[in-house]
Amino acid sequence: MVGGGITGLAASWEASGHPGVHVVLHEAEDRLGGKIRTSPVRLDGGTELLVDEGADAFLARVPDAVELCRELGLDDELTEPAIGRAMVVHRGSLRFLPTDTVLGVPLDLEVLAGTGLLSEHGTAAVAAELDRDDPPLSVDVAIGPFLSERLGPELVDTLVGPLIGGINAGDVDQLSLSAVTPQLADAAADGGSLIAALRRRRPAGNPGPVFHGLLGGTGRLVEALAEQLVARGVELRTGHRLDDLASTGDDPVVITSPAPAAAQLVRQWSPDAATELDHITHSSVTLVTFVFERDDVPGPLDASGVLVPPGEGRFATAVSWGSSKWAHWDDGRHVVLRASAGRIGDDRAAHLSDDEVVARLLDDLSDLMGVAADPVGVRVSRWPLGFAQYTVGHLERVERIEAALAADLPRVAVAGAAYRGLGIPACIRQGRNATRQLLDRMRAGG
Ligand SMILES: Cc1cc2nc3c(=O)[nH]c(=O)nc-3n(C[C@H](O)[C@H](O)[C@H](O)COP(=O)(O)OP(=O)(O)OC[C@H]3O[C@@H](n4cnc5c(N)ncnc54)[C@H](O)[C@@H]3O)c2cc1C
Incomplete structure (x- = not known):
């Protein structure tokens, strides 16, 4: 496997469940999880709050994430947002979105x-x-x-x-x-x-929750997978960027990196696939977690967060009201706000220092939400190549990539956020499907 994000981990989980398959996962970073990371935010006074740095929820409608949680024994840790309604900035003020x-x-x-x-x-x-x-x-x-x-x-x-x-x-x-x-x-x-x-x-009756989360953060999914993959004998090679597919011999390989790294890996053997991969662009996002004293944030905070349309001329693109959204982030004393900056065509945050990004976002929090006090905790998370952009014709492009690989490199598949859905459940589904298809192809002698 190439990449230890959720797609590569799910692909490894699928492969290691097949008898006689030895799995090696290569991850360039020194940690697993890719865009899923849960870590503590340090507060003034030394206490810590465990908060997601990126993804904090997964869609219930696509069942693959919940099913994987159940396979891993995480049923008891599944939770759902405490609040469903969201707001939007409209001509400078906050309005509820229709439900x-x-x-x-x-x-x-x-x-x-x-x-x-x-x-x-x-x-x-x-x-x-x-x-x-x-x-x-x-x-x-x-x-x-x-x-x-x-x-x-x-x-x-x-x-x-x-x-x-x-x-x-x-x-x-x-x-x-x-x-x-x-x-x-x-x-x-x-x-x-x-x-x-x-x-x-529209589904009849009560449709149930739209999203699920995990009590210890989405990072629990990564932790549980890593632990159980090791128990199944999978080799997890972190700090190991795979630069050359030749080193994998004749073994089947699922590449789950963002598109530019996938293009680099296959270019020598499948120039057509690489050229198509070159067309998949990504936007970069910076997410800042702010923790404030409860009394310093005005308003009832009775929504999961607020979207900021580009036309509003702000730096922030969204502010998720974390401690309203998730009961397990609400310690009764603090407010957790996760503010994002950066979208396609707006790279300002990527070119500013952490301090500058924090200052710009605090200005927006002050203007939009009336937050005037200093935060008691701040953490900056950078997500370069955070979101693949599925532009018009994307699915046909993915089909051309898959066809070129099947013809030129039949033991290699691509899967993950750059292709058929960037939400966690879609990534899990792709990782597992790609593995099954490659193993079937190998067994059929293809
Ligand atoms: C800020 C943010 C918030 C999000 N919120 C949500 C959410 O709430 N719900 C949701 O469902 N989704 C959310 N997403 C999307 C979701 O988190 C990602 O799409 C998904 O986690 C991507 O998983 P992946 O494994 O496909 O890719 P990645 O997580 O990008 O993993 C790919 C891995 O490949 C490694 N790699 C790259 N090149 C090589 C190489 N040559 N050799 C070895 N390793 C390599 C990388 O280091 C990386 O770890 C969010 C994303 C971001 C950025």
């Missing part, structure tokens, strides 16, 4: 109107979509222009753009409908009104 939406596309127009986020004209444009009779959509398109044309630009600028762009640190005018928002692409394939198609897909 009944699919990635910002509203299912209940009364709820949307109640948020006051859209003008009368904007709300009417959304309502008019219910009368549309569009043919089924069968090609990939950019999310922003497609939804603007269907539902009006106001909804996209105010709601859909901040939400989808925020999740991917990307730009909805570039991102692919089918790769980033398969639920919307699937509904658009029905033809007719998109809202009506989404309503038909």
Whole structure:
């Protein structure tokens, strides 16, 4: 395996469950987990709070992460957010996002109107979509222009753009409908009104939690995997960058690194795959964890956090209200805020020192949330190549990469955040599937 993030670890877990397979995992860094890391934030006075530096939750709808947690015996540590509602900055002030939406596309127009986020004209444009009779959509398109044309630009600028762009640190005018928002692409394939198609897909009854987390942080998943992989005899070689595929002989290899490292590894044997991999770009994100005394943060903090649309002209892209979102981060005395900066086309944070990033984010916290006091704990986490950008045609590109590898390097597969979903469950699924496919191919003598 190349890469010890969640994809490489899940791929190793799958491979090591097959009798007679010896697994070696190469990880360039001296720690496992890649973009999953849970570590203590030191507070003034010497105490510590254990808080995720990157991913803190995984989607319940894609079952692979919960299933893996169960296989690893982490059932008792599964938890869910204490609060589901989120807010958005709208013309400088904080507003609740409507609850009944699919990635910002509203299912209940009364709820949307109640948020006051859209003008009368904007709300009417959304309502008019219910009368549309569009043919089924069968090609990939950019999310922003497609939804603007269907539902009006106001909804996209105010709601859909901040939400989808925020999740991917990307730009909805570039991102692919089918790769980033398969639920919307699937509904658009029905033809007719998109809202009506989404309503038909709405699950009946109580849908259960949208997200899960782990009481000790998502890092528990990495810890448990590492421990049990070692127990199964897997060799975990940290601090070991694999630069040359030749050293792996005829063994099957799953490459789970970000796309540039994957391109470098396969270029010599599969130039076509490497050229396609070169087209997958990434955005970089800096996430700062702030801990404040409870009394220093005004407001009820009754949301999971706030999204900051690019049009608001701020440095922050989002502020997750960690101690409101997760009961296990709320010690009763402090408020945990995780503020992010950086998205595609906005690299300012990457070029500033940690102190400068912290100062810029504190300015935003002061203006947007009225936080005037100094934090009692601060931690800066940098995520270069944090989010792969699935631009229009991404899934066709991934298919071309897979086809080129199958032809040129049949013992090698790529999997992970750069390809078929960057959420933790999608990465786990890809790691496991790639392993199964390679082992099947090897057994069939391919
Ligand atoms: C700030 C942030 C917040 C996020 N929040 C969420 C969230 O709440 N929920 C969610 O589901 N997802 C979230 N994500 C996305 C998710 O965390 C990642 O997409 C996922 O963890 C990526 O896993 P991966 O194994 O595919 O890649 P990575 O984690 O990038 O792992 C790849 C590994 O490969 C190693 N590597 C690279 N080149 C080589 C080489 N040549 N040899 C050996 N090793 C190599 C790297 O060092 C790295 O450890 C978030 C991401 C970020 C950055």
